[in-house]
Amino acid sequence: MTINIVNHTEDPARIENFSKERFVSKQYMEQEWDSVWKTQWLLAGLQSDVENPGDYFIFDLGREQILVTQTSEKKVQGFYNVCQHRGNRLVTEERGHAVNFRCAYHAWTYDIDGNLSIVPYKERFTDGAPGKERGLKKVHTECWNGFVFVCLADQPMPFKEFLGPLDDILSPYRFDKMTLVQDQTVDLDCNWKAVIDNFSELYHVDFLHPQHKSMVDCCNDTVRLFEFGHTGVEVPGATVNPRFPVPEMPTAIQTVQLQSIGLDPADFKGRVMDVRNAVQKQKRQVGLERGMDYSGLSDDQLSDVWQYNIFPNVVLSFTPEHCWVLRPRPHPTDPSRCEFDKISLVFFADPALAKSGEAIMSAGRHDQGQSAFAPEDYNRPERDVFHYDAVISGEKSMTDTIDQDVELLGGVQRGMSSSGFDTVFLNEDEMRVQHFHNRMNRLIP
Numbered sequence: 001m002t003i004n005i006v007n008h009t010e011d012p013a014r015i016e017n018f019s020k021e022r023f024v025s026k027q028y029m030e031q032e033w034d035s036v037w038k039t040q041w042l043l044a045g046l047q048s049d050v051e052n053p054g055d056y057f058i059f060d061l062g063r064e065q066i067l068v069t070q071t072s073e074k075k076v077q078g079f080y081n082v083c084q085h086r087g088n089r090l091v092t093e094e095r096g097h098a099v100n101f102r103c104a105y106h107a108w109t110y111d112i113d114g115n116l117s118i119v120p121y122k123e124r125f126t127d128g129a130p131g132k133e134r135g136l137k138k139v140h141t142e143c144w145n146g147f148v149f150v151c152l153a154d155q156p157m158p159f160k161e162f163l164g165p166l167d168d169i170l171s172p173y174r175f176d177k178m179t180l181v182q183d184q185t186v187d188l189d190c191n192w193k194a195v196i197d198n199f200s201e202l203y204h205v206d207f208l209h210p211q212h213k214s215m216v217d218c219c220n221d222t223v224r225l226f227e228f229g230h231t232g233v234e235v236p237g238a239t240v241n242p243r244f245p246v247p248e249m250p251t252a253i254q255t256v257q258l259q260s261i262g263l264d265p266a267d268f269k270g271r272v273m274d275v276r277n278a279v280q281k282q283k284r285q286v287g288l289e290r291g292m293d294y295s296g297l298s299d300d301q302l303s304d305v306w307q308y309n310i311f312p313n314v315v316l317s318f319t320p321e322h323c324w325v326l327r328p329r330p331h332p333t334d335p336s337r338c339e340f341d342k343i344s345l346v347f348f349a350d351p352a353l354a355k356s357g358e359a360i361m362s363a364g365r366h367d368q369g370q371s372a373f374a375p376e377d378y379n380r381p382e383r384d385v386f387h388y389d390a391v392i393s394g395e396k397s398m399t400d401t402i403d404q405d406v407e408l409l410g411g412v413q414r415g416m417s418s419s420g421f422d423t424v425f426l427n428e429d430e431m432r433v434q435h436f437h438n439r440m441n442r443l444i445p
């Protein structure tokens, strides 16, 4: 077992453990609102949802709602979703296209740049009609690699500084060229940080996700710790976990991975540990002619599954062909609840690059469908919102792996609330959990 921790910060990687209060206390939740949600850069949504002037979407964040639009000058801009007359929520649709935004209460109307454009019966404001100063309140907004980030602070840290090395590390993965294929939100009975913690360690994988031993090698992973609470883990894919007996023939998932790039699984009888390397070589060789340009990525990146957590609440789990955006959002008032989004993006092969009629398909994503050419009848999927009971009953699924996590997390929250539990007790495998909470401690001393 190799624990390979690479620390990109000046702070030493250290385990300090922390008390359960931050998961259960309302007072901590209040501090979090002021010191985390109102100060940090937050992933609000996808740039592809605001592609044209007038396109908009709503980003729901606890007690706030942010309206993200594309302005008449083709700039993506966030505003508080609040009418400046008497404070009504302005836009109620989750997503759409608007010529202007009209409040349902007294019909104050704002243009797509947030300016107040129509006020009925203006003459009745005897102290002076509302004008420019009553436009929608802006929030700082940045676009990066297909994602829209907002920050509610008056003077946020420059976005590039916040991302730091993550910009260079992640930009070769073209999330901006990926297409949304599934959009899900589940109501969870746990604190949002329990979700982040869950996606910050592989210690639980052998026990909660036994299927992973035939997909990835969770014991030769590389963990990265960054400034401002970001973390990463890079897990060898197209392989098996060598902690368990290595099978004679490629596993089911390896078989699919090999076949999808034109290799014969039978050639790997007794050589299962060579599959990863062969997948890398073959992708490099047939990538372009099957519509995938891998030139910006290393060999390891062609086979491996990476997961990067952008502080505070974004988990990106990805290969060159896929990305899951996992994002827990806080409940407005209850620390024991959150909403958890899973957005699935796929990099469809580019028919303009492809010489053959076959598209390359994923050899990296460990438990998700394969990429191919984009379907001709593609429509952006609607967001599916459900309670985690629907996952437990089997009515809804977020993939086997995430279902297993989701089914467990309510139990973690209930256990945390017990008088029989005080502090966590972490090991080195859980260094990313600690690193995240160290950042929380900086923000909420």
Ligand code: FES
Pocket (backbone or CB within 6 Å): 083, 084, 085, 086, 087, 088, 103, 104, 105, 106, 107, 108
């Ligand atoms: S609150 Fe919006 S117009 Fe009155």
Ligand SMILES: [Fe+2]
Pocket (backbone or CB within 6 Å): 198, 204, 205, 208, 209, 401, 405
């Ligand atoms: Fe898990």
